[in-house]
Amino acid sequence: MLRKQAGVGDTKEDPSVVDLQNQVVLLFGDLGVGERVQSVLASRSAERTPWRRLQFLVYCLGLFHVKMACADAMWRIFISKKESRNESDEHSLMKHVSILRPKETRKIETKPGFRRMHEVIQHVGTVSRLDCWRLEAKKRGYTSLEAFAESRPSWDELKQCAETMTQTYVATKTFASLQERDTKARDQVKENMLLRQRYFLLYEEITYMMNEGDIGGVEVCFLPWIWLFQACGKHKYATYMRKYLRDVHFIYPERLRRAIRMNILVNPTGKHGRFRAVDWWVEHNNLYIKRIYGGKFSNHTKHNILRESPLIGVFKNTCIQVERMFRMPNKTTRHSAPKMAKTFARLATHLADENSHGDVPGRSTKYLLPNYLAKGQHLSATQKASLNIRGEFYDGEWEDIEDDEEEVEELGDLNIDE
8 A cells, every 4th residue: 555655666567667776664662563464565575576475574663562561560579479579668659559549459460551661650750759868968967858959959969969879879889889798788679769760760860861862862761771771671662772772773784774763853843852753653653543533433444544544634624723713723532640749748758657768777668679781781792582582472461552542642742734
C-alpha cells in the first residue's frame, strides 16, 4: 500500500513508477515491527533485484516503547517480587505508593500499566529528592527546607548542594564498599534508598532527554538501561538497543545515520519540551483511527478503518470547525494536572519520621535490594544473557499497547492543533 501511494518501485517492472535507487525508507515501531522486518528481509534475501529484496527498508527502534520498557523494569525491580513489595516494610516502594495512591495498591502490584507506573516513579522520586534536600539544608544550618528556600540561595550554591547530594544520596561507584562494612556499621535501609534514587534518576534522565529532543543524551542513557534490562530479564530490548548503537555509530553511512538520529524524535507542535518519539505518534494515530473515528457496532470493521484512515485529519478539522462555529473554542479532553501538595506532604512526613535517607548504623530491612546495574554489567561482560535471546517471546507486561491506546495520553496532549 505504501508503494502504491508513493508511486515508487522498480522501473524495470513498471516504467510508470519512480525508482528509489540508493534511497531508503525509515520504518519506526516496537520490537514486534522490527522482528517482522527482519523476517521479511530474510525471506526475500534470495531475490534478484534490490527492490524485490526490500533493501530500502531500514528499521528504527521506537523510543516510546523503550520508555515503556524502562517503566516495566522499575516495576520488576521494586514491586513484582512478593518480598520486595511488602507494605509492612516502612521503607519499601509499595509502602510509599500506599500513601500516595491508597486505592490503587492492588492494581499497581499486579498490572499497573505504563501511565500509572510512570506517575509512581515521578511522584515518589520527587518527594524522595525533596527529603534529601531537607537533610542537606539541615547540614547547612537551616531548620527546614522552607527556611532554606526563604534564604534565597544563589544558583552556584544550589549547584554545589546538588553535586554534594548526588555523591551522598545516590549509589555511586563506592556503593560496593558500603555493602562490605560490618553488620553493626551497615545501614541496609539507606543502601536500598541509594539504589532506588539511582534507578529513578536514570528514568528521569532518559525521559527529560526524550522530551527535549536530545538524541545524543538519549543514546548516552542507553548503556545503563541495557544493563538493567539484562538484569531484569528483558534481554530482547537490551539486544535491540545494542543493535541500534552499533548500526547508527559504526555501520550506517554518515547521511543515513544523520537521517535516523534527526528524525527519531519529532515535535509537530513546536513547543518547548514537546518532542515525542515517532512510535508515540503512531499510537496517537491509532487512537484516532480505531477509537475516536473508528465507528461503532457494525461500522467498526477492519475494512472501514483502513478505508477511512486517510481522512482522520479531515474528521478532526471538521470537529474543530464546528466547535468554533458554535463558540466552543476552549473545549478540551485534556485534564489539568492533579493537585498533589497535600499527598506529597504526607509522604514527606513519613520519610522524615522514618529517617529513610539518613544514616543509621546497624539498621536492617526485610528485603535487601540487589544491585541490578552491577548484575547487568556482569551478564554483559560474560555474555550469559545472550543465551536466551534467540527465539524469545515478549518478556514484558505492557510493551504492546494493543487495545489500550489511551495510555499514550500520559506523554502529552493528543490534540496537536493547540
